Amino acid sequence: MNYETCVANDGCTLAFQTSRPLSGSHGPDTPPIVLLMHGFSGSSEYFTRNFGPLSERLWVIAPDMRGHGRSSRTPGGYHVARLAADLRDLLAHIRRHTSVPIVPVGCSIGAAVLWTYVELFTASDFAGFVFVDQGPLQDRSVFGGGWDASRAHTGCYDEASLRAAQDLWVSDPPAAYADLVAGCLGYRQKVPSSAAAAEGGPLPPSPEQAAEDEAFFTRTSAQCDPVWLARLMADHTRYDHREAIDMIDVPTLVMAGRRSGCFPLEGMLETARRLNAVRPGLAKGEVFESGHWLFYEEPDKFNATTAAFVEGCSARAAGST
Known part of the structure; x- marks a missing residue:
């Protein structure tokens, strides 16, 4: 993997x-191409356990979103x-x-970016979509x-919880980084049972x-401006993407972590349920035995599932031309 750059329409280097x-x-x-999009306060480095295996079968591109990683910081853009x-x-x-x-x-906020892209532009720019551990609406x-605690984000879901997170x-910031890690690594939520391990769970x-995991994710978050992130969080948690999902007309895969500390399974799998209600059979869900960062905790399953899905989407696109 090598870094390259391009320039956004406002001059920001991406x-x-x-x-x-x-x-x-x-x-x-x-x-x-599989385009790996990281989550809130992350970077393309999040996919360190995925680059090699995916590159054996696909062309891998992983951007650093504005304000993250090696991309430029801007006063606005949150x-x-x-x-x-x-x-x-x-x-x-x-x-x-x-x-x-x-x-x-799209992982976490990366999924929200994709839903917004579909709403503002078009789904037809892509051969398919993968949404990872994110519900279409964080707030209740x-x-x-009715979008209640059974579907909404577990920690940032109304004005009071948003304000506490921003504060x-x-x-x-170091406490915020630690809180993020605790909520996103599945083994910090529950100790995997022997039954889950027998089924292939981590x-x-x-x-x-x-300790190395915590240092890795903390170091990545620390590259960002925490005030900028707090303002991005306010925008992110208010977005309701459910109607945008209805506009998707290409194959869709939803990945959800059973031990995610961010969303209940019901909220994350809503994307597949809603899309199949409009276009039966277009979407499917895949539940992992790990947490929010399932691509990091279960890389073998993530890599194999992602590569097979992308190749299937590519073959479908070739057959329709």
Whole structure:
């Protein structure tokens, strides 16, 4: 993986990692692109356990969203819609070099960016979608049949909980980083049972590995401006993406962690349920035995499932042309 950059329409430099140089030769044997989109306060480095295996079968591109990783910091831009516009600029940059099918994998807020992209632009820019451990609405809501604690985010779901989260990120960033790690690593939620392990679920890591995990994710979050993140959080938690899901007309895979500390399974699987109600059979759900960062905790399953899905989407796209 190597870093390259492109420029957004407001001049912001957007960094991304790619397993193939965009300026290289891309013939008929060029594999489809899987576009790995990280979550809140993360970076493309989140996918350190996925780059190698996925690159054996796919062209992997992983952007750092504005305000994250190696991409530029801007005073504004703390809006999901701005991040969706950045994605459109990145996509235009990629399309100047290749026309292979692209399937984005949106993890956490990365999923919200994709839903917003669909609403503002079009789903047809992609051959399929993967949404990872994110519900279409973080806040609880009385609209749409009632969106309560059984579906909404477990920690940031109304004005009071948002304010508490913002205060923590602004006043005590190290505590916010620790809280993020505790909520996103599945083994910090529940100790996997012997039955889950027998079914292929991950075992708890050694104390040394657990400490390394926390240091890795904390170090990544610390690259961001915590005030900027707090403002992004306010925008993110208010978005209701449920109607945007109805606009998707390409194959969709929803991945959810059984031990996620962020959403109940019911909320995350709502995307597949809602899409199948509109277009039966277009979406499917896959439950992992880990947490919010399931791509990190169960990389083998994530890599194999993702590669097979992307290849299937690419074959479908080729067959429809």
